[in-house]
Amino acid sequence: MNENGKIVPSEIKGWNWGAFIYNVFWGIGNKTYLPLLCLIPGFNLIWMFVCGFKGNEWAWQKGDYKDIDTFRAVQATWNRAGLAQFIIGLIGIILYIAFIGFILTMATHTGGTSTHTTIV
Incomplete structure (x- = not known):
């Protein structure tokens, strides 16, 4: 139960990818403003995980859902x-790391086919 007396059903507890990735926008859209703390640099790296874990509970408490199925349908999107x-x-990120690795390999690779010209 939260401060406004709304009991959170155990069926809706769990991870919410929307709250994790789109934390600020998700929070505004679900009338829960704790995700706005993700705007604090550094702190946001921790708080986004909190949003992912607690998001469904916050949305249920602040929302006006008639049943669990309606809630799930909204959060599914x-x-x-x-x-x-x-x-x-x-x-x-994986492609970026692979690209940087490729560039570094190409920059340091001589391949044994170096063509050095000696001027006498």
Whole structure:
């Protein structure tokens, strides 16, 4: 139970990708403003995980949902978008690291085919 007397059903507890990835926008959209703390540099790296873990509970407490199915339907959209963005970001990071590795390898690789010209 929270400060306004709303009991959080155990069925809705769990990870919320939307609250994790889109924390500030998700918070505003769900009328819960604790995710705005993600605007604090440095602190946001920790708080985004808190948002992911507690997001469903906060949204339930602040929202006006008639039943669990309606809540799940609304949060499913946020979850899909958040998970997709997480996967895209992860792929981007992996490609970036691979690209940097490739560039560094090419810059340091002589390959034994160096063509040095000696001027006499």
